[in-house]
Amino acid sequence: MRGKRIVIAGGGDSAVDWALSLAEVAASITVVHRRDKFRAVPANVAAMQAHPKIALKTPYQLSGLTGEDGELSKIMVSEIGGGPEPLEADTLLALFGLASDLSPLAGLGIDISGKTIAVEASTCETSRTGIHAIGDVADYPGKLKLILTGFSEAATAAHAAHARVFPGKAIHSEYSTTRGVPGISPEPALMSA
Numbered sequence: 708m709r710g711k712r713i714v715i716a717g718g719g720d721s722a723v724d725w726a727l728s729l730a731e732v733a734a735s736i737t738v739v740h741r742r743d744k745f746r747a748v749p750a751n752v753a754a755m756q757a758h759p760k761i762a763l764k765t766p767y768q769l770s771g772l773t774g775e776d777g778e779l780s781k782i783m784v785s786e787i788g789g790g791p792e793p794l795e796a797d798t799l800l801a802l803f804g805l806a807s808d809l810s811p812l813a814g815l816g817i818d819i820s821g822k823t824i825a826v827e828a829s830t831c832e833t834s835r836t837g838i839h840a841i842g843d844v845a846d847y848p849g850k851l852k853l854i855l856t857g858f859s860e861a862a863t864a865a866h867a868a869h870a871r872v873f874p875g876k877a878i879h880s881e882y883s884t885t886r887g888v889p890g891i892s893p894e895p896a897l898m899s900a
């Protein structure tokens with residue numbers, strides 16, 4: 708991406724985050740979005756709009772690609788209701804969201820509702836005993852779709868699974884504050900606490 712003329716299509720967090728990150732190294736960044744409003748963290752949208760190296764094309768959409776020998780040279784964009792305009796570009800990033808497909812799980816006999824799987828929050832167990840789900844796909848009242856939540860659910864599910872696999876056997880948690888993070892010595896103050 709270094710030194711490239713990059714066009715990013717999309718209006719969500721991914722498009723905005725990549726525009727800001729790649730602006731540090733790219734020759735130019737143009738963000739094409741079919742609405743004037745972006746669906747992303749407001750502070751990042753403001754930073755993108757104020758960035759001297761990021762050009763915004765809104766409300767625009769992609770209408771074609773041109774190039775030779777497999778090399779992209781121009782991206783055609785058009786204003787909503789207007790004709791095509793060329794944008795000189797080396798790279799196109801289309802960031803229109805993730806299409807997650809839960810159909811491979813259909814045979815497991817767990818309750819799937821749209822793009823989520825309902826779990827019991829205290830165990831992350833699905834409707835089928837012994838099968839747990841964690842991360843964005845797992846749903847329960849008050850769910851927050853964050854990486855932090857996914858890690859927490861992994862620990863919750865592992866504890867519940869341990870109790871099933873080793874009934875009556877206690878888990879003795881090892882904390883990074885007392886044992887240290889692998890490769891990093893624990894804090895002396897915490898060791899003596």
Ligand SMILES: Cc1cc2nc3c(=O)[nH]c(=O)nc-3n(C[C@H](O)[C@H](O)[C@H](O)COP(=O)(O)OP(=O)(O)OC[C@H]3O[C@@H](n4cnc5c(N)ncnc54)[C@H](O)[C@@H]3O)c2cc1C
Nearest residue numbers: 720721724807808809811841842843844852853854855857
């Ligand atoms: C732009 C953006 C910024 C974010 N920033 C933060 C942040 O700063 N802090 C934070 O805590 N959270 C943040 N999040 C949320 C965080 O990314 C998610 O909560 C986290 O990635 C969820 O992890 P996951 O493993 O459950 O799901 P995902 O990361 O979505 O991973 C699921 C994977 O499964 C794949 N998949 C789907 N269906 C199939 C299939 N049928 N076969 C094979 N593979 C399949 C998908 O392609 C995907 O790779 C952000 C999200 C976005 C979009």
